Amino acid sequence: MKRLKNVDINEEEFELVSSLESPRQLYRLGGDQYALALLDRGNRLFKFQSKVVTAVLNDLGGGVEDVTLIEYAEPERVRDALQPGFEIRLHLSGEKEIVSINHNDEVRVMVATSYREYIENRKVTSVRDIWNLPHVYPFDFLEISGGLRNQLEPHFNGIGVEAVLLRMWEDFLRVKKRSSGCTDERNAIYVSGEFCDFVVFEHRCGKVTLCHP
Structure with a gap:
């Protein structure tokens, strides 16, 4: 992603790609050039160019309710001098999801949640x-996180807790055997199971934890 100056912009044609009701409005200026009108910051215009932002917007097909700009300083990897960085966040309408694209064209998806909800989702219980x-x-050594438990609730209500957990356990054993015990840096095994995708942590004490990915 490249930040643009006024001389780099062709403003003859532009298209609003976010909500008109938001105090921050994102305009496409043709090609991969954009202008973010910050009406809540004295009508400031922040202009940039990014093929990744274009690809993300094309994938979304609309539904951007709000756009926020975060500006920060990040150490430049080659020299010791600090280079200004920035991040564009696309808030999706009707969703808790936020799509973030930073100045290095790195994309991540965030889900807005309360801190209490975040803690509850991470809580692990036997x-x-x-x-x-x-x-x-x-069952005697199996644990599950709050987030995964909430995701599986419809299946628990449908065929029962024991049936769901046993079939998830079979999914885990099948993946573990096929991967020969390969794990990531967190010693986690990722499973694409019958009911959902989940992560398994095997602990030295013998306990096994099932978590939301």
């Missing part, structure tokens, strides 16, 4: 303590 399951394999 499956036996939650559902009073029998003290048998694999």
